[in-house]
Amino acid sequence: MSQDCTMRVPFYRHDLGPEELAAITEACSGAILTTGDWACRAEEAISGFTGLPHCVALDSCTAALHLALLALGVGPGDEVITTPMTFAATANAVVMVGARPIFADVSPLDGNIDPASVERAITPRTKALLPVHLYGVLCDMHALRDIADRHGLAIVEDAAHCIEGQRDGYGPGDLGDCVCFSFYATKNICTGEGGMLASNRKDLASRVRLLSCHGVDRTAYDRYCKDYVHWDMPVLGWKYNLDNIRASLVPSQVKRLRSNLALRESVATCYEQRLAGLEGVDFPRVPHGCTSARHMQTCWVAPQWRDKVLKGLQDGGVGVAVNYRAVHLLEYYRKVQGWKAGDFPVAEAIGAATLTLPLYPSLREEEQAHVLTTLAAVLDGLRAGG
Numbered sequence: 001m002s003q004d005c006t007m008r009v010p011f012y013r014h015d016l017g018p019e020e021l022a023a024i025t026e027a028c029s030g031a032i033l034t035t036g037d038w039a040c041r042a043e044e045a046i047s048g049f050t051g052l053p054h055c056v057a058l059d060s061c062t063a064a065l066h067l068a069l070l071a072l073g074v075g076p077g078d079e080v081i082t083t084p085m086t087f088a089a090t091a092n093a094v095v096m097v098g099a100r101p102i103f104a105d106v107s108p109l110d111g112n113i114d115p116a117s118v119e120r121a122i123t124p125r126t127k128a129l130l131p132v133h134l135y136g137v138l139c140d141m142h143a144l145r146d147i148a149d150r151h152g153l154a155i156v157e158d159a160a161h162c163i164e165g166q167r168d169g170y171g172p173g174d175l176g177d178c179v180c181f182s183f184y185a186t187k188n189i190c191t192g193e194g195g196m197l198a199s200n201r202k203d204l205a206s207r208v209r210l211l212s213c214h215g216v217d218r219t220a221y222d223r224y225c226k227d228y229v230h231w232d233m234p235v236l237g238w239k240y241n242l243d244n245i246r247a248s249l250v251p252s253q254v255k256r257l258r259s260n261l262a263l264r265e266s267v268a269t270c271y272e273q274r275l276a277g278l279e280g281v282d283f284p285r286v287p288h289g290c291t292s293a294r295h296m297q298t299c300w301v302a303p304q305w306r307d308k309v310l311k312g313l314q315d316g317g318v319g320v321a322v323n324y325r326a327v328h329l330l331e332y333y334r335k336v337q338g339w340k341a342g343d344f345p346v347a348e349a350i351g352a353a354t355l356t357l358p359l360y361p362s363l364r365e366e367e368q369a370h371v372l373t374t375l376a377a378v379l380d381g382l383r384a385g386g
């Protein structure tokens with residue numbers, strides 16, 4: 001991450017401003033610093049934006065994934081089908097509940113999990129599907145819901161990249177049992193660390209809320225702001241609640257989601273036009289019927305050049321990332337879970353070719369031009385044998 005401090009064009013730039021400063025100052029001046037009224041306001045804001053009635057503020061998307069699986073009763077002996085083209089956290093959440101992540105390969109067009117591969121991966125032990133809306137493009141949730149219904153499976157959506165995306169009239173969480181959002185430092189809403197679970201299912205959200213604070217049936221807010229009532233602990237829970245301090249940063253960012261998406265959309269459109277004209281570069285396509293949340297602009301280069309392109313961009317002052325090398329090839333998933341090269345050829349090919357360029361609302365035209373000229377120059381150099 002240190003690259004970001006010195007880069008001419010940083011990989012990411014948050015846009016927290018006067019509204020967030022005012023909110024966090026108010027939160028810090030209040031009596032309750034942990035989960036309380038600001039966490040409620042954050043939940044209401046996400047509920048209002050997504051139309052999902054039941055939201056639980058949590059301290060990460062990983063926590064939301066973990067608790068969603070626990071609340072659905074997924075545990076040892078169970079399998080959950082997910083994508084290898086994601087951040088490690090997605091599959092890790094399955095391991096955290098004692099179940100086994102089973103990967104299914106992805107589409108070469110957009111990198112999203114392929115429903116036909118999902119269908120082939122189902123066994124009598126399968127309990128849930130865990131799709132990821134990669135880079136902001138919703139998976140084909142009608143196809144996944146149909147598979148889930150035919151096999152009696154739950155769906156937990158990882159929408160860390162996709163609060164704003166739409167597909168054929170539905171949004172994240174509309175067709176799944178619940179959806180998990182991230183407010184990590186580089187996401188479209190950021191609180192440093194933070195996350196939220198949202199759902200149409202009241203039972204599921206209530207269970208997650210209980211599990212998010214030790215399994216204790218009264219919150220600190222209840223204990224201190226109302227008449228003292230003894231609390232009990234009906235089940236064993238975790239410590240995943242979101243505090244008021246970080247929650248205070250959410251509501252005003254929700255108000256900017258649409259306008260920020262419009263800004264990223266124009267940056268992304270320009271990237272796509274320019275990348276289409278660069279020899280030796282391809283990029284994932286937004287399928288017909290989708291409005292991408294435009295969380296990330298990735299592109300694909302020849303695998304033997306990818307690391308050189310990363311270095312060339314960084315040397316040229318451009319912040320970069322890799323989203324992602326296929327999860328099943330990470331050491332833990334190879335050595336402990338037994339996956340190997342060749343298991344998911346499409347995800348492996350994307351993972352070997354992909355790199356991510358800076359994309360955020362405040363990216364200036366001349367900064368984007370610098371990214372593109374640097375990329376073109378690096379590729380020219382490689383073609384010339386440099």
Ligand SMILES: *Cc1c(COP(=O)(O)O)cnc(C)c1O
Pocket residue numbers: 059060061062063086087089090132158160161181182183184194195
């Ligand atoms: C960032 C991210 C996560 C984890 O989010 P945290 O809030 O950091 O736990 C999970 N899945 C995907 C696809 C992500 O990009």
